[in-house]
Amino acid sequence: MWKQPAPANSSFNDYNTFPLPQTQRGQSSHAHGPVGHTQQPLVTGTSVLGLKFDKGVMIAADNLASYGSLARFRDIQRLHPLGKHTLLGVAGDMSDFQWLKKELDALLREEDALALSDSHPSLSPKNIYELLSNLFYARRSKMNPVWNAVLVGGWDKVKEESFLAYVDLLGTTYTAPTLATGFGAHLAQPLLREAFEAKAGINGDGPLLTQEEAEKVLDDSMKVLFYRDARSINKYQIATITAEGVSISDSKSSDTYWKFAEGLRGYGAQTQ
Amino acid sequence: MELNGGSVVAMIGKDCVAIASDLRLGNQAVGVASNFDKVFPVNDKLYYGLPGLATDVYTLKEHLRFRVNMYRMKEEREITPKTFTHLVSSTLYEKRFGPFFIEPVVAGLPTATELDPHPKPFISTMDTIGCITTPKDFAVAGTAQDKLYGVAEGLWEPDLEPEDLFETISQTLLNAVDRDALSGWGAVVHIITHKEVITRTLRARMD
Amino acid sequence: MALYSQPPMSYTQEPTTAPVEHRFNPYSDNGGSILAIAGKDFSVIAGDTRQSEGYSIQTRYARKVWQLNDKAVLATNGFAADGTNFVKRVKQRLEWYEHAHHKPMGLKSIARMIQTMLYGKRFFPYYVYNILGGIEEDGTGAVYSFDPVGSYEREACRGAGAAQSLIQPFLDNQIYFKNQQPEAGSEKFVPGNLPLSTVLSLVVDSFTSATERHIEVGDGLEIYVVMQKGRSADDLLDEKKLAPGLKVEELGALGEGEGERTFLVRQSLKRD
Numbered sequence: 001m002w003k004q005p006a007p008a009n010s011s012f013n014d015y016n017t018f019p020l021p022q023t024q025r026g027q028s029s030h031a032h033g034p035v036g037h038t039q040q041p042l043v044t045g046t047s048v049l050g051l052k053f054d055k056g057v058m059i060a061a062d063n064l065a066s067y068g069s070l071a072r073f074r075d076i077q078r079l080h081p082l083g084k085h086t087l088l089g090v091a092g093d094m095s096d097f098q099w100l101k102k103e104l105d106a107l108l109r110e111e112d113a114l115a116l117s118d119s120h121p122s123l124s125p126k127n128i129y130e131l132l133s134n135l136f137y138a139r140r141s142k143m144n145p146v147w148n149a150v151l152v153g154g155w156d157k158v159k160e161e162s163f164l165a166y167v168d169l170l171g172t173t174y175t176a177p178t179l180a181t182g183f184g185a186h187l188a189q190p191l192l193r194e195a196f197e198a199k200a201g202i203n204g205d206g207p208l209l210t211q212e213e214a215e216k217v218l219d220d221s222m223k224v225l226f227y228r229d230a231r232s233i234n235k236y237q238i239a240t241i242t243a244e245g246v247s248i249s250d251s252k253s254s255d256t257y258w259k260f261a262e263g264l265r266g267y268g269a270q271t272q
Numbered sequence: 273m274e275l276n277g278g279s280v281v282a283m284i285g286k287d288c289v290a291i292a293s294d295l296r297l298g299n300q301a302v303g304v305a306s307n308f309d310k311v312f313p314v315n316d317k318l319y320y321g322l323p324g325l326a327t328d329v330y331t332l333k334e335h336l337r338f339r340v341n342m343y344r345m346k347e348e349r350e351i352t353p354k355t356f357t358h359l360v361s362s363t364l365y366e367k368r369f370g371p372f373f374i375e376p377v378v379a380g381l382p383t384a385t386e387l388d389p390h391p392k393p394f395i396s397t398m399d400t401i402g403c404i405t406t407p408k409d410f411a412v413a414g415t416a417q418d419k420l421y422g423v424a425e426g427l428w429e430p431d432l433e434p435e436d437l438f439e440t441i442s443q444t445l446l447n448a449v450d451r452d453a454l455s456g457w458g459a460v461v462h463i464i465t466h467k468e469v470i471t472r473t474l475r476a477r478m479d
Numbered sequence: 480m481a482l483y484s485q486p487p488m489s490y491t492q493e494p495t496t497a498p499v500e501h502r503f504n505p506y507s508d509n510g511g512s513i514l515a516i517a518g519k520d521f522s523v524i525a526g527d528t529r530q531s532e533g534y535s536i537q538t539r540y541a542r543k544v545w546q547l548n549d550k551a552v553l554a555t556n557g558f559a560a561d562g563t564n565f566v567k568r569v570k571q572r573l574e575w576y577e578h579a580h581h582k583p584m585g586l587k588s589i590a591r592m593i594q595t596m597l598y599g600k601r602f603f604p605y606y607v608y609n610i611l612g613g614i615e616e617d618g619t620g621a622v623y624s625f626d627p628v629g630s631y632e633r634e635a636c637r638g639a640g641a642a643q644s645l646i647q648p649f650l651d652n653q654i655y656f657k658n659q660q661p662e663a664g665s666e667k668f669v670p671g672n673l674p675l676s677t678v679l680s681l682v683v684d685s686f687t688s689a690t691e692r693h694i695e696v697g698d699g700l701e702i703y704v705v706m707q708k709g710r711s712a713d714d715l716l717d718e719k720k721l722a723p724g725l726k727v728e729e730l731g732a733l734g735e736g737e738g739e740r741t742f743l744v745r746q747s748l749k750r751d
Contacts, residue, residue: 137564140505141603166537170507171560174530174538185535202750418692422645423652425688443659447652451644476658 041093041147043067045078046231047184048089049221050151050164051192052177053214054207056242057153057162059089060218062226063251064233071233079239081246083108085155086125087239088132091181092148092169100146104128125154125163129173137171145169149181153241162241177204180221183229188221211240223254273324273373275300277454278310279414280321281445282379282395283428284407285437288465289393291319291379292445294416294476295458297326306457306478314340315350316469318380319462320360323414324400325373332372335363353380353394357404364402371400375413381464410444416452423448434463434470442474450477506558506606507532510695512640513543513554514685515612515622516654516678517671520707522620524552524612525682526640527690527748528699530559539698539750547573548583549732550739551613552703553593556640557627558606565605569593583734586613590623590631597629604628608639614739618707620671635671642689642696649688653681675704675714680722683746690748700746708738715742 048061065073073094080088080101088104090097114120123131129152139146147169154163165175177200178192195217200206209217218238226234234256239248261267277298282291297308311321312333320336322329339359343351351359357378364372376398382391397411398404405411410428412420423444432440442461449455459474513526526543529536544554545566553569555562572592576584584592590611597605609625624637636654638646651657656668673681682702689696706712714720715727730741 137560140503140560143503143505145503145505170505170558171564172507172509172532172537173560173563174541176538176540185537189535203747418644419648421692422642422647422688423649425645425691426649426653426684443652446658447648450651450657451648 039093039144039147041096043072043094044231045076045091045094045097046229047180047182047188047225048078048091048149048151049184049188049192049218050089050153050166050179051196051209051214051218052162052164053209053211055162055211056155056240057164058214058218058238058240059087059151059153060222060236060238061089061091062222062233062236064231064235065094066231069230074233074235075251077237077248079237079248080104081239081248082128083111083122084245085157085241086123086128086163087153087241087246087248089151089153089181089239090148091150093146096146096148100148100150107131124156124158125152126156128152128154129163129165129167133167133171133173136167136169140169140171151179151181153239155241155243155245157243160243177208183231184221184225187224187228191221191224192217215240219254223256226254226256273375273415274454275373276308276324276326277415277452278308278323278326279412279416279420279445279449279452279455280310280323280377281410281412281420281424281441281448282321282377282397283410283424283432283437283441283444284393284395285432285434285463287381287393288432288434288437288463289379289381289395290434290437290441290461290463291321291377291395292441292459292461293321293323293414294445294449294455295460295473296449296454296456298454301453303457309460311460311462313469314356314380317383317464317466318351318353318356318378319464319469320356320379321377321413322374323377324375328372328374332363332374332376336360339363350383352382353378353396354382356380357394357396357398357406361398361402361404364398364400368401373400375399377411377413379411379462379464381466415454416448419448419451420444434465438463438470438472442472446474446476507560508557508606509537509541509559509562510641511543511556512638512642512646512686512689512693512696513556513608513610514636514638514646514650514682515554515610515624516636516650516673516682517612517620517622517634518675518678519672520614520618520620520710521675521678522552522612522614522622522705523675523678523682523702524554524610524622524705525686525700525702526554526556527686527696528701529695529697529748531695534694536698542701544701544703545570546703546730546733546741547589547613549734549736549741550583550705551586551589551611552705552741554610554612554639556608556610561605562607565596565607565609568596572596577734583737585616586611586621586623587615587633589613590633593623593625594629594631597625597627601628610637610639612703613705614707620705620707638685640696642693645689645692646685649685650681676720679704679715679725679744683722683725686748697748698750700748702744702746704742704744706740706742708740710740712740712742715744 043065050059061078065076149168152165167173180189222236234253280293293310297305378396395411396406410424463470510531515524528540530541604627611623615621625631636650655670726745
C-alpha cells in the first residue's frame with residue numbers, strides 16, 4: 001500500500017530520471033548515455049553527381065535509400081530544391097537528410113517572410129552553401145556529425161554564373177566544374193572530367209557542354225554507376241538549375257544490356 | 273630498414289656513374305658505428321650499395337661475391353651491370369616469402385662490345401624482393417629515400433662531367449642525410465669513369 | 480575452488496557478437512604542400528592547389544595560401560576543413576584588432592596570436608601545419624612556422640605538408656647553404672639575402688620536384704610575394720626577368736595601405 005521508503009539518494013539523480021539508468025555489463029555503454037552522439041549511418045543514399053554546363057548546372061542522384069545491403073526505399077527523392085535558384089543533392093544518411101530539409105525549409109520560410117516586407121535579398125546558392133558548411137563543421141566539431149555528403153548546385157543571379165560545390169560530414173568543402181560523391185568519385189568523376197575537359201580544356205576556359213551534352217554524360221555516368229555500384233538502382237532524377245530556376249526531371253531509367261551475361265558462369269541461368 | 277638505418281644514392285653522368293652512401297650503423301636511434309660501408313665493388317667498372325638490415329648486408333654481400341666469382345669462372349669474363357642487376361634480383365626473389373631487408377642500388381659502366389660499341393652508363397635499383405627499375409637519372413634507397421628524391425630531383429641535370437657529378441651526388445647525399453635521424457655520420461662517394469674509380473670520404477655532421 | 484567460483488563463460492554469456500564500434504573520426508588528410516622563404520625586404524609564401532583524400536583528387540583548385548592583411552600571408556596545410564575554419568577565425572581576430580586599435584596587427588603579434596589560438600585547442604587540435612610569411616615592423620621579410628598545437632619559431636625558410644621531406648633538405652642546401660662553403664677568398668654565404676628572382680625559381684623548382692615524386696602534390700602553384708614599402712617591384716613585373724609560364728597580378732591593399740605590396744604569382748603544375 002505504501003511505497004517503500006527509498007534510500008535518500010536512490011530515486012533522484014542529476015537528470016531526474018526514474019528508474020535510475022543502469023549500465024549493464026557487456027552492453028555497449030553509449031546505449032545509455034545522456035545524449036545520442038556518434039551515430040552511424042543507417043538508411044543511406046549512394047552517389048550524387050554534379051556537372052556545370054553552358055547555361056547552368058545539373059545534379060543527378062538515384063531514387064534508392066538502402067538499409068545496409070537491402071534496397072529498402074526505392075522511390076526516395078534525394079534532390080531537394082531550396083528557393084528558386086538552389087538545389088541540394090544529398091548522399092549518406094537519409095534521416096539526417098530529412099532533418100536537414102526540415103531545418104533549411106524553415107529557414108527559407110523565414111527568409112521568404114522577410115522578403116515580403118522589405119527589400120530583403122533572397123539567399124544566394126553561395127549563402128546556403130556557406131551556411132551548410134558552417135553547420136557541418138560545427139556538428140563534426142561537437143563529435144556529432146550530420147552524416148551526409150552534399151552537392152549544392154545553383155545559379156548566382158548577381159554574378160550570372162552557375163554554382164557547384166561540395167560539403168560533407170567532416171566540414172570538408174571544395175568546388176570544381178564536375179563533382180561526385182562516394183562511389184561516383186571513383187566511377188563517374190573520370191567520365192565527367194573527360195567530357196568537360198574535351199570541350200572546355202583543362203583550364204575550363206573553353207566553351208562548356210550544352211544542356212543536351214551534359215544530360216547525356218550524366219545519363220551515361222548513372223548507367224555506369226548502376227552497373228557497378230551495388231547500392232544503386234536504375235531509377236534516377238536529374239535536376240537542372242539555370243537562370244530560369246530549378247527543374248527536377250521525372251524519374252528515369254537507363255537502357256541496360258545484359259546479353260553478355262548469357263555466356264558468363266555466375267551471371268545468368270546456368271545449366272551446369 | 274629502420275633498425276640499422278642508412279641510405280644509398282646513385283647517379284648517371286656523361287660517360288660516368290656515381291654511387292654514394294652514408295657510413296652510419298645504428299641500433300634504432302642509437303648510433304653504433306660511423307664506418308659502416310654499404311657500397312661494394314664487383315669490379316673496377318661496377319659497384320653496388322646495400323642499404324637496409326646490417327646482418328643482411330653481410331650475408332647478401334658474401335652471397336653475391338660467391339655468385340659473381342662462379343659467373344667469372346664459368347663465363348671467363350666480367351659480369352655486366354645489367355646481368356649483375358638480374359643476378360641480385362633473382363637472389364632476392366629466391367627469398368620471396370622471407371626476404372632480405374635490403375633495397376640494393378647498382379651502378380656501373382658497361383664495357384664496349386662488338387654488339388654494343390657505345391654502351392650507356394647504367395644504374396638500377398630493386399625493392400626487397402627484387403623488382404627492378406632502371407632509371408635514366410638517379411636511383412635512391414634507404415631510410416632517407418624521400419629526402420634523397422627531393423634533393424636529387426632539384427639538383428641533378430643530364431650529362432654531368434665526373435667532377436660535377438661528384439659535387440651533385442655529394443650535396444644530394446649530405447643534405448638528405450642531415451634531415452634523416454637514421455642516416456649520416458659520414459659518407460663515401462665513388463665516381464666510376466672509364467679511366468679510373470675516384471673514391472672520396474666526406475666529412476659530415478655527426479649528430 | 481577459485482577455479483569454479485565463476486562458471487565458465489561459455490554458457491552464462493552468449494558469445495556477444497558485439498557490434499564493431501565505429502568511432503567517428505573527425506579528421507582527414509587532404510595532402511598538398513606549402514613553403515615560405517624570407518628575403519631581406521620581401522617574403523614569399525607558396526602552396527600547390529591540389530586537394531585530395533586518399534587516392535582521389537577532390538579538386539584541382541583549392542586555396543591553401545591566404546592574404547591576411549597588407550603585410551601578412553598565411554599558408555595552411557593538413558586537414559582542409561580545419562584550415563579554412565582556422566583562417567576564418569584568424570581573419571576575424573585581425574578585424575577585431577583593427578577596430579580596437581585602428582591599425583593592422585603586426586606580423587610578430589599575429590604569430591603569437593596564432594600560437595594561442597592553436598594551443599587553445601590543444602586537446603582537440605586543428606590538424607593543420609601553418610606557415611606565416613610577411614613583412615615585420617622593421618621592414619624585414621619574415622617567416623614563422625607552427626606545429627598543429629602552436630609551437631612556433633621565426634625562420635628564413637620552411638616547407639611543410641605531404642612533401643616536406645622532399646622540399647626541406649633542398650631548402651637547407653639552397654637557402655641556408657648547408658654543406659656548402661665559399662671558394663677560398665670569396666665572401667661568406669649569408670642566408671636570407673637571396674634576390675627575389677632566385678627565390679622564385681627555387682620555389683618553382685621545389686614544387687616541380689615535389690610534383691614529380693609525390694602523388695599528392697600538383698595541378699597548380701600559387702606564390703604570394705609580400706614586399707617592403709617603397710621597394711621596387713620591377714624584378715617581379717618585368718616579364719623578361721620572369722621564368723616562362725609564370726603569371727603575376729598585384730593584389731590591392733586590404734586596409735588603409737601603409738605601402739607594403741602583395742603580389743600573386745601563379746603557375747600550372749603537372750596534373751598526373
